[in-house]
Amino acid sequence: MKVFKFGGASVKDADSVKNMTSIIEANISDQLVVIVSAMGKMTNAFEAVLQKLIDEEDHTEALQYIKDFHFGIISDLGLSGNQQLHQEINTDFETIDNELARFSSSMGYDFIYDQTVSFGEIFSSRIVAAYLGTRQIKTTWLDARKMVKTDNIHRQALVDWGATQNIIRSQVSQHTDSSVVLTQGFIGSNAKFNTTTLGREGSDFSAAIFATSLNAESVTIWKDVPGVLNADPKKFPDTVLFDQLPYKEAAEMTYYGASVIHPKTIKPLAQKGIPLYVKSFENPHANGTLINECVIPNLAPAIIHKGKQTVISFKISDFSFINEQHIHLIFEHINRNHLTINLMQNSAISFTICIDDNPIKREQLRMALKDDFLIYYNEGLEMITIKNYNQATIDSLMWGKQIIIEQRSRNNFQMVYKF
Numbered sequence: 001m002k003v004f005k006f007g008g009a010s011v012k013d014a015d016s017v018k019n020m021t022s023i024i025e026a027n028i029s030d031q032l033v034v035i036v037s038a039m040g041k042m043t044n045a046f047e048a049v050l051q052k053l054i055d056e057e058d059h060t061e062a063l064q065y066i067k068d069f070h071f072g073i074i075s076d077l078g079l080s081g082n083q084q085l086h087q088e089i090n091t092d093f094e095t096i097d098n099e100l101a102r103f104s105s106s107m108g109y110d111f112i113y114d115q116t117v118s119f120g121e122i123f124s125s126r127i128v129a130a131y132l133g134t135r136q137i138k139t140t141w142l143d144a145r146k147m148v149k150t151d152n153i154h155r156q157a158l159v160d161w162g163a164t165q166n167i168i169r170s171q172v173s174q175h176t177d178s179s180v181v182l183t184q185g186f187i188g189s190n191a192k193f194n195t196t197t198l199g200r201e202g203s204d205f206s207a208a209i210f211a212t213s214l215n216a217e218s219v220t221i222w223k224d225v226p227g228v229l230n231a232d233p234k235k236f237p238d239t240v241l242f243d244q245l246p247y248k249e250a251a252e253m254t255y256y257g258a259s260v261i262h263p264k265t266i267k268p269l270a271q272k273g274i275p276l277y278v279k280s281f282e283n284p285h286a287n288g289t290l291i292n293e294c295v296i297p298n299l300a301p302a303i304i305h306k307g308k309q310t311v312i313s314f315k316i317s318d319f320s321f322i323n324e325q326h327i328h329l330i331f332e333h334i335n336r337n338h339l340t341i342n343l344m345q346n347s348a349i350s351f352t353i354c355i356d357d358n359p360i361k362r363e364q365l366r367m368a369l370k371d372d373f374l375i376y377y378n379e380g381l382e383m384i385t386i387k388n389y390n391q392a393t394i395d396s397l398m399w400g401k402q403i404i405i406e407q408r409s410r411n412n413f414q415m416v417y418k419f
């Protein structure tokens, strides 16, 4: 059995849905479990609806945009006459309306987010399933909210592996002999059956969850890039495609911010030795990148760029030195706010962290620690990590930048800078 994951760009319009269908058709002799993300930029569009709600502005138009987008694709795919599809999607929109109407600030943004934004994946999978039907591909549509069980941390839910694996095995296996199983990435539910989500771009991780639960032969992530490149082609000229990468290298690249694969994807696959292919949906016959257990000497330097960074420095007000107790206290509050540190550095009188820009959490952290430390912060910075660096790459990337933090180990070079 193979798991295929198609992201937003591969289902962004009718033509891309048709292209995805051809890829499925070409692989129909394998047992296939297909995971889809929301179409195009629909997750962002849902976030825009919620922003209106938070700002107490009218969200009708923002929601109408989402409706028009999906019904536009339905019509372009020739599915306008599909009564069942229309009914399902209209019912989903009623659910969304009800969720938005019952929103109160005590409910929490993260909760309402999961109850509504998750429909991006539901719509996408319903439309794709209906279209596969018109192409005589027997498809079983399954609801990932009923299979991926998580805790209660909305928008960043942690998977309950035991429960999830049992459900996936019992729900999916029975259908893969006779049909393509189609389900959604990104979404799941907690013990109370409230919808949860796994974090932005989490559909790759969903593919890994399904693949490991089903002991799949491989996972393929179909993308709008030829595979894993050594740098973002939108930011750097002359990129190199990795033909093959060890799990460890790929996992570390995602940790440092390479957005080609969701960071949580590699670990479960590596633990089971399931190979991961990253391939171009525009050029499905090209090899792409194979990530597996291997040793590759002299890997090209990988340049990973991460924007929207905040550097926060904690200093002791009476000029005593930073000690372990201070660091312990800082970490306690970082953990309490579910913040992730991208880089850290300490000196005699200060401890510095770099995190993703998040003014709300930064403020919570500052309020919690302001009596113990003098706190300075700097937002809107950028970070570059070079894995397997060489001096020439460092020199060319540092040129002309105002460096705020610089750090190197044997394999990695990192810098945070103003631009």
Ligand code: ASP
Pocket (backbone or CB within 6 Å): 007, 008, 037, 038, 043, 044, 120, 185, 186, 199, 200, 201, 202, 203, 204
């Ligand atoms: N649709 C979700 C997002 O855009 C999940 C995904 O694409 O993987 O973040």
Ligand code: MG
Pocket (backbone or CB within 6 Å): 007, 008, 009, 037, 038, 043, 201
């Ligand atoms: Mg996406």
